[in-house]
Amino acid sequence: xxxxxxxxxxxxxxxxxxxxxxxxxxxxxxxxxxxxxxxxxxxxxxxxxxxxxxxxxxxxxxxxxxxxxxxxxxxxxxxxxxxxxxxxxxxxxxxxxxxxxxxxxxxxxxxxxxxxxxxxxxxxxxxxxxxxxxxxxxxxxxxxxxxxxxxxxxxxxxxxxxxxxxxxxxxxxxxxxxxxxxxxxxxxxxxxxxxxxxxxxxxxxxxxxxxxxxxxxxxxxxxxxxxxxxxxxxxxxxxxxxxxxxxxxxxxxxxxxxxxxxxxxxxxxxxxxxxxxxxxxxxxxxxxxxxxxxxxxxxxxxxxxxxxxxxxxxxxxxxxxxxxxxxxxxxxxxxxxxxxxxxxxxxxxxxxxxxxxxxxxxxxxxxxxxxxxxxxxxxxxxxxxxxxx
Ligand code: NAD
Numbered sequence: 001x002x003x004x005x006x007x008x009x010x011x012x013x014x015x016x017x018x019x020x021x022x023x024x025x026x027x028x029x030x031x032x033x034x035x036x037x038x039x040x041x042x043x044x045x046x047x048x049x050x051x052x053x054x055x056x057x058x059x060x061x062x063x064x065x066x067x068x069x070x071x072x073x074x075x076x077x078x079x080x081x082x083x084x085x086x087x088x089x090x091x092x093x094x095x096x097x098x099x100x101x102x103x104x105x106x107x108x109x110x111x112x113x114x115x116x117x118x119x120x121x122x123x124x125x126x127x128x129x130x131x132x133x134x135x136x137x138x139x140x141x142x143x144x145x146x147x148x149x150x151x152x153x154x155x156x157x158x159x160x161x162x163x164x165x166x167x168x169x170x171x172x173x174x175x176x177x178x179x180x181x182x183x184x185x186x187x188x189x190x191x192x193x194x195x196x197x198x199x200x201x202x203x204x205x206x207x208x209x210x211x212x213x214x215x216x217x218x219x220x221x222x223x224x225x226x227x228x229x230x231x232x233x234x235x236x237x238x239x240x241x242x243x244x245x246x247x248x249x250x251x252x253x254x255x256x257x258x259x260x261x262x263x264x265x266x267x268x269x270x271x272x273x274x275x276x277x278x279x280x281x282x283x284x285x286x287x288x289x290x291x292x293x294x295x296x297x298x299x300x301x302x303x304x305x306x307x308x309x310x311x312x313x314x315x316x317x318x319x320x321x322x323x324x325x326x327x328x329x330x331x332x333x334x335x336x337x338x339x340x341x342x343x344x345x346x347x348x349x350x351x352x353x354x355x356x357x358x359x360x361x362x363x364x365x366x367x368x369x370x371x372x373x374x375x376x377x378x379x380x381x382x383x384x385x386x387x388x389x
Contacts, residue, residue, distance in 0.1 A: 009337055011036040012075060012082040012106075014068045014097050015089035017044035017053040021185055022111060023088040025329055026138075030086070032330035035337035039063055040082050042071045045089075068097045072104045084134075084340060087111055090188040091196050095120040098135065102127055107134040107340045109333075113206050113369060114362025116196030118387060121366035128359040134343055136336040137362035139210040141267060143328035143335075144285050145302050148310030148355075150215045150271070150278050153290070159273025165244070165252035166270040167212045169204040170260030174238055177231050190234050198369040199236025201227065204267075205256035205372070206365040210357065211269055212254065213364070218246040219389040224382050225372040230259050242372055245383075286322055313351045332356065364388050 011030055016023015023043070030036040040063035044050035047066040054064030065071035075081045084107040087097050095115040098108050108128075114137050115121045128135035141147060153159065179186035188194040189203055196202050213219070223244045227237035238259045244252035260266065267282035276292040286302040303319030305312065314331040317323060331352070338353030367388040375382035 008037040009035055009083040009340065010040075010080065011038045012040040012063075012071060012085040013038060014042050014071065014085060014087050015044070015093075016041070016086070017050050019184055020044075020088065022138075023086075025326065026086050026088055026109075026333075028326050029329035029333040032326065033334045033337075035334060036084075039080075040065070040071060040075060042066065042068050068100060072100050072106075075106070076104050081106075083107060083344075084109060084336075090194050091202070092116050092188075092194045095124055098124055099127060102131050102133045102135065105131075105133070107343075109136045109138065109336055110359075110362065112137050112139060112210075112362060113196060113198070113202045113365050114359065115366055116194075118366055118370045121363045122388075125359040125363040132343065134336065134340045135359035135362070136332070136339065137357045137359060137365070138329070138332055139207060139214075139357040139361060139365075140325070140329055140332065141207055141211050141282060142214045142355075142357055143314065143331035144282075145307070145311040145314040145323070145331070146280060146285060146288050146300075147211065147215060148314060149300065149302075149307035150269075150280055150288055151217070151355075152308030152310055153278060153288075154216055154271065154273075158276060158290070159271060159278065160275035161248065162216050162218060162246070162250040162271060162273050164270075164272040165212050165216060165218070165246065165250060166268075166272075167208040167252065168255040168257075168266065168268050169208040170255065170257040170263035170266045171200075171204060172259065172261045172263050174200075174231065174258035175261050177233055180233070190236055192236055195236060196366075196369060197236075197373040198240075199227075199229070199234070200238050200256040200258045201225075201240040201242070201372050202236075202369045203256075203258070205240055205242070205254060206368060208254050208256055208267065208269075209368045210361060210365060211267070212244075212252060212271075214357075215269060216246070216250070216271055218248065218250055220252070220368070220386055221245045221247055221389070222383045222385050223368075223371055223375055224384070225375040226379060227373070227376040237376075240372065242375075282325075285324060285328070309351045310355060360388075
């Protein structure tokens with residue numbers, strides 16, 4: 001499956017049909033830098049709706065498939081087969097779909113959490129490694145240039161050694177039982193068979209955990225969690241507080257909540273070192289506040305030329321023009337494209353294809369959810385070591 005550098009990658013998609021949330025964001029992201037062409041899909045759990053979606057989105061009828069198994073078989077049989085599949089389905093389906101495509105030799109872009117069990121995450125990561133296929137996991141927020149700038153600042157020692165990491169991901173959209181009023185997204189997210197062991201902690205806590213580890217480079221040594229379900233009748237947590245002990249002595253506090261009224265998409269990271277701190281908020285993603293000890297806080301804005309390669313290669317427009325969520329997601333897609341082309345061509349990836357989230361990050365996210373739920377079940381003294389950090 002070699003890919004000539006002068007052609008777009010052929011992308012297939014599973015899920016992401018009518019009324020779905022993240023599939024549309026993947027399609028925006030795949031289009032922005034012109035690396036991909038969406039040519040095939042099994043877009044819906046209901047095949048008729050999937051075919052209708054495909055027709056309305058200019059997918060050839062013979063490449064609109066009834067399900068992912070038919071898609072693997074149909075694409076394998078073609079000369080112009082897809083290079084990569086994007087898996088945009090609910091959590092419980094990720095493992096089987098990803099495995100089927102990897103086994104058939106395709107690269108994979110998989111949504112988070114990567115799987116619903118630690119066992120499956122370990123198996124999928126092992127398969128990714130042994131197959132040599134690329135498996136990217138869409139931890140969206142590490143696509144932001146300013147997150148790469150923050151990571152570079154921590155790595156350069158601008159903060160000194162890290163003492164405290166505060167990360168929170170509060171949302172309000174599940175503050176009432178919308179899952180029993182027909183909300184498609186809330187329905188599967190509140191069902192442990194479809195979502196996995198974590199509610200808010202799996203859905204958004206994994207993003208926060210990844211972001212904290214990505215920026216600081218620190219591994220979690222142990223954690224202690226308190227999960228709560230506020231909305232009556234719900235079987236998974238809709239609010240989580242997690243204390244984290246990081247290597248080197250840093251202490252973290254992670255809050256994820258789906259019942260935080262007033263918060264639309266309030267992902268926020270604050271990292272405090274011995275010399276300085278940084279703060280970043282996803283609703284104002286083009287800037288970081290840098291506060292040196294006893295010094296004047298400085299707002300560092302996207303587009304400066306001293307923010308490091310990671311930020312520079314992910315910056316599209318000059319400072320002052322807002323870039324946001326779609327651009328960050330597109331940065332992931334461009335990084336994945338470069339990582340896949342590098343594998344196909346037997347070379348090292350250029351800067352945008354480095355430090356992209358892969359199956360190992362997916363595995364660490366699932367291990368985090370597992371440790372959080374284990375710890376909660378051991379409360380009130382539930383310090384628990386994640387199996388992978
Ligand atoms: P959704 O319910 O809106 O959409 C799911 C889609 O998958 C629907 O089109 C459904 O018909 C389809 N589907 C279900 N089972 C299928 C199957 N077996 N074969 C083909 N299609 C199937 O869900 P969503 O909110 O878009 O979430 C999907 C995934 O994306 C989840 O894993 C979620 O955690 C993740 N997600 C990630 C982010 C992010 O920031 N990276 C944001 C939102 C959701």
